[in-house]
Amino acid sequence: MNARITFAVAGRVLTQVRRDHRTLAMLLVVPCVLISLLWWMFDDLPGDMFDRFGPALLAMFPFIVMFLVTSVTTLRERSSGTLERLLTMPMGKLDFLMGYALAFGLLAAVQSALAVAVSVGLLGLDVNGPVWLLGLVAVVDAVLGTALGLLVSAFATTEFQAVQFMPAFVLPQILLCGLFVPREAMPGVLEVISDLLPLSYAVDAMQELVGRADEREVWRSVGVVAGFAVASLALGAATLRRRTP
Amino acid sequence: MMKNIIEVRDLVVVRGSQEVLPGISLDVTPGVTGLLGPSGCGKTTLMRALVGAQRLRSGSVEVLGEPAGSAPLRTRVGYVTQAASVYDDLTVAENLTFFARVLGVERSSAEEVVASVGLADHRHQVVGRLSGGQRSRVSLAVALLGSPEMLVLDEPTVGLDPVLRRDLWGLFHRIADGGAAVLVSSHVMDEAERCDRLLLMREGRIIADGTPSEIRTRTGAADIEQAFLHLVEGAAA
Numbered sequence A: 001m002n003a004r005i006t007f008a009v010a011g012r013v014l015t016q017v018r019r020d021h022r023t024l025a026m027l028l029v030v031p032c033v034l035i036s037l038l039w040w041m042f043d044d045l046p047g048d049m050f051d052r053f054g055p056a057l058l059a060m061f062p063f064i065v066m067f068l069v070t071s072v073t074t075l076r077e078r079s080s081g082t083l084e085r086l087l088t089m090p091m092g093k094l095d096f097l098m099g100y101a102l103a104f105g106l107l108a109a110v111q112s113a114l115a116v117a118v119s120v121g122l123l124g125l126d127v128n129g130p131v132w133l134l135g136l137v138a139v140v141d142a143v144l145g146t147a148l149g150l151l152v153s154a155f156a157t158t159e160f161q162a163v164q165f166m167p168a169f170v171l172p173q174i175l176l177c178g179l180f181v182p183r184e185a186m187p188g189v190l191e192v193i194s195d196l197l198p199l200s201y202a203v204d205a206m207q208e209l210v211g212r213a214d215e216r217e218v219w220r221s222v223g224v225v226a227g228f229a230v231a232s233l234a235l236g237a238a239t240l241r242r243r244t245p
Numbered sequence B: 001m002m003k004n005i006i007e008v009r010d011l012v013v014v015r016g017s018q019e020v021l022p023g024i025s026l027d028v029t030p031g032v033t034g035l036l037g038p039s040g041c042g043k044t045t046l047m048r049a050l051v052g053a054q055r056l057r058s059g060s061v062e063v064l065g066e067p068a069g070s071a072p073l074r075t076r077v078g079y080v081t082q083a084a085s086v087y088d089d090l091t092v093a094e095n096l097t098f099f100a101r102v103l104g105v106e107r108s109s110a111e112e113v114v115a116s117v118g119l120a121d122h123r124h125q126v127v128g129r130l131s132g133g134q135r136s137r138v139s140l141a142v143a144l145l146g147s148p149e150m151l152v153l154d155e156p157t158v159g160l161d162p163v164l165r166r167d168l169w170g171l172f173h174r175i176a177d178g179g180a181a182v183l184v185s186s187h188v189m190d191e192a193e194r195c196d197r198l199l200l201m202r203e204g205r206i207i208a209d210g211t212p213s214e215i216r217t218r219t220g221a222a223d224i225e226q227a228f229l230h231l232v233e234g235a236a237a
Helices: A001-021 A019-041 A051-080 A082-088 A092-122 A131-155 A161-174 A190-195 A196-209 A217-241 B043-051 B092-103 B107-116 B132-144 B162-177 B189-193 B212-219 B225-236
Strands: B007-016 B020-030 B031-036 B059-063 B076-081 B150-154 B181-186 B197-202 B204-208
Touching: A001 A019, A001 A082, A001 A092, A001 B092, A019 A051, A019 A131, A019 B007, A051 A082, A051 A092, A051 A131, A051 A161, A051 A196, A051 B031, A082 A092, A092 A217, A131 A161, A131 A196, A131 A217, A161 A190, A190 B007, A190 B043, A196 A217, B007 B043, B020 B043, B020 B197, B031 B043, B031 B162, B031 B189, B043 B059, B043 B076, B043 B181, B076 B132, B092 B132, B107 B132, B132 B150, B132 B162, B150 B162, B162 B181, B162 B189, B181 B189, B189 B225, B197 B212, B197 B225, B204 B212, B204 B225, B212 B225
Parallel strands: B031 B181, B031 B197, B076 B150, B150 B181
Antiparallel strands: B007 B020, B007 B059, B197 B204
16 A cells, blocks of 8 residues: 555546536535435425434435446546556555545545535434534445445446446345335345345434434444445455456 | 567467467567557557566566566556547646656656657646547656656557657657667558567567568568568468
């Protein structure tokens, strides 16, 4: 690992995103609009439906968005030859991966800060735990999305295919994360599968913060998400090869 | 006898079910060496092997006395792929600054290489909006960062106008005069006369190796294109 190279990659990725105004706007504005839409949808209904669904949505945004953005950008990096060139230079695989994780982690921090500010400040989401912890869960979650995006980009040869990994990898996690049906109420097999999927733990952490706010439980869930992120980064590193056939 | 910068011995490369390089051996000394041959003859595969990007079946590839692609070589070798391997959404200057940081070379050398490929006026333009020839020169500029001792250039002059082509060949010779080996591939035989030495390649094999005049004399041909035909037809007969 080399800090200079890692920061060079992170800085470059951020410059690319900054230059792409439309992507930047989508990254930052769309989550705020969607969470407001969710609040508005439940506005006339009795009970605290927004408090039930809001946290899960806050967990999903950074994950989905970073998964998509990373899988497409790294695929471009593979197909344009820049990755091959970088790997003939003194670029470690981890430098490359950590650079991406750092850049998208930072973007996720800004994105979640905005989404959390809108949810808590404007829409009255009740958070019983510390609000900063909500932001931290979102960042870890974004790093997980980045790590998985890097990993699946190795198995796609076109941007079309990369985008198709979104329904294949992400939608099942959304269905099984406990948002629609509490995880313990699912059929046994699905509950086991849900226990194996990282997004379930991200949603658990968010819901815990809004509900009982047992910080130990939150940290346990964040730990599991971080573990998944590290494992995917390691697997992703294995897919980066200096020598290709 | 000049020392070899590149030594390839019995190199075999198989891609899919095809044996692209069936056991090639060659040496490259300092100076500008042209690797000439038709499309699909294995030039790119050979060049990828020299920079350590190609998986090998057997044989050995040594560059500057080290196994090709080994860590000590990664700052000493410059490589330009056929497609411009630069970031289209960054400016010329941003691309160069990024690669300079990766290589750990001075920021000032990023400005020098932009000037040496004639793009100083386009420094702050986004690469995606440049012409094809300009983009490939940005890619070439990246390879020049840190004054590498070996430059591997895969068809760097394709599609460029004659004036620019002449200027670039002038640049290759200036770099070679500094003691580096510059290996330039081309499928256009008329670039042959600009090289100090030629390697003619066909179907994964080197069919001739020498200075342009040596090859012409040996084959009794008027130019390298004729010499190539002569060698191929001579081998078939």
